[in-house]
Amino acid sequence: MKEFTNETIDTDSLPKYEEVQLNPLHKKYWNVMLINIFIFLFVMGIGIATLLVLNANARGYTYVISGIYIVFAFLLIVLYRASLKKRGFAVREKDILYTSGIIALSTTIVPFSRIQHIALDEGLFSRIYGLGELRIFTAGGSSGSLHIPGIEIDNAKSIKELLMKQINEAD
């Protein structure tokens, strides 16, 4: 029972995750995002163009469709830009947290002792800008794992090293 009184602590004095200073993603990651957005828009544009060419009925709405397309593209870029500003991660003494989201801002915390394994991914476009994606897996499945993109590759490697060390210590 001693442990019990030991563990009743003032919850207000606990470290607050919401006050942690987050590291933003690397500025160059915006370029990677833009490339991805443009590829997506390009593919979509081709789809719309073929529709317009092949379907005579749809041709009457050419201006409406291209108008919607432009608004959509604009919104996509603005939203992603906004989301980039919101994203960030922080490595604390005993856990790692990542914040992301456009319309819903979510923060996920993974304690070091629950990490199963860590992967460092370099995508094709990310590699051009020397960036990497850190993927942290827990036993909580895909919903319980973290994917942190846009970290400078050296930085990502050192974070990975640090986490690995922490995991081994926890064991």
Add this chain to the structure above:
Amino acid sequence: MIAPETNKEYDFSAPRKQSASGIIIMFANSFQKIVRALALPLILIIVKSKDSGNLALILIVFLSLLTIALALFAYFSYQKFTFFLDEKKQEFIINSGIFSKTSLTIQLNKIQQVNINQNLLQQVVGVYSLEIDTAGSEKKEASIKAIDHATATILKQKLLSHDLTENENIDIQTDNQVTGPIQPLLKLSNNTLLKIGITSNYGASLLLLTGFIFGTIQLFKDYTDALEIEREQITQMLSKGVTLFSMCFMAIFALIIILGTNIIRTFLKYFNFKIIKQKGALAISSGLFTHKNVLLTPNKVQLSAYSQNYFQKKFDLLNMKIKQASFDSADKEESKKSDIEIPGCNEQERNEVLNMILSHVPTKGAELKPNYRFIFLQTMIWIVFPISIFVLLSSYALPLLRNYLIMVIPYIIVVGIMLYFEFNRHRLYVDENFIIKKSGIWDVEHEIIEPHKIQAITAKQYFWHKAADVGHLIIHTAAGVIHFKYGNYTHIKSLVNYWSYKIEVSQKDWM
């Protein structure tokens, strides 16, 4: 049968073979596979070729050769299949394969669960199969197909008691011999099973029934098509016969069938359901034709849940689910298998089982209620949106629908009540040792986890909820996710901080 065997029989350190009758099982298994693969082509060959004299002979020769080959194969695989327990390295090793050899090594501490099962054939031959479930993202399944019951139980206990000393192992052995008279923690009588059949799992049986009905209709269609019967006559006859009376009759008939299938399913699955306490673990066995036997170690349980609906409450019945780590394996069935269901127990028995798993009976701590916005959004999705579409359609596109406009009122009442219940039952109870989430409309479910089983925590907020200080909480565990919606965000944030603190300070491992 067990009596003449000495303790030497249970020494697993030297490589052992399966029971000799394993040859039969292996033969049957491969025979079944071959038959399945060859049945269709063979039938085709027989049907296609007209002259039968030579063909029959060839087929008989071919089949007997195949049988001999399979028998040889079964014999050699039996010879080559060995398993042993390396007590020093704490490993269990299975060697198998005639041409290409495989050696499967399982570390004892990675073993999640050991199941002893028996299918129909194994029942006839009198052997059991032993399956080992391991933890880890890579799925390595090991199974021994033919083993006698005494060896299986002892091997199972050896596999699961890796951290016990040799001394205790002997204890278990002697323990095992007296398992018979031990009073089970929970035993379901036929009476209880009947009650369970009546009160639960309507959904699954309904699905089964719909499948059955559609199957019959399809069959009927094929039949009439094939025989070129005037279908119109029959449908006319049918539509004439469909009166209010026959509708009621049909409804009652469907109800009886649902209840009937429910009861039969329950008996098949849970006949002679027993839970026995065994050295700090729970041994669960059940089944009418296929015996299922599972040993559950409490510290591997990730999430326990119990649920109850209105009727079950009247009978003092609870349904329990105990979930272990599933590692969201690609195979859904596979992950379902690690869930253990206790179809019926009363409150006291539930407390006993929970006490066993969680080391004390969970208490409901401070209650968290969702914000009224919870019901607001649900109303939008389930009432406002469909009804406005219905009204719009009936007034502009399909005037025929106008006759049914009156149905909107009962719809609103029924769905409204359901949504109210959903809102009213969406609760989170938090105290030092337990997190309990209550939810459900008809079946009210309580999911219980301990803070140290948490893998990761997410707090989430839509930007338009910022001013109202409303947000969502998602707790990720190895056996699924617990979602609490529309809570007070300040409170949620402090809980997130508290739980991360608890996890990081706690010495308890999650598995």
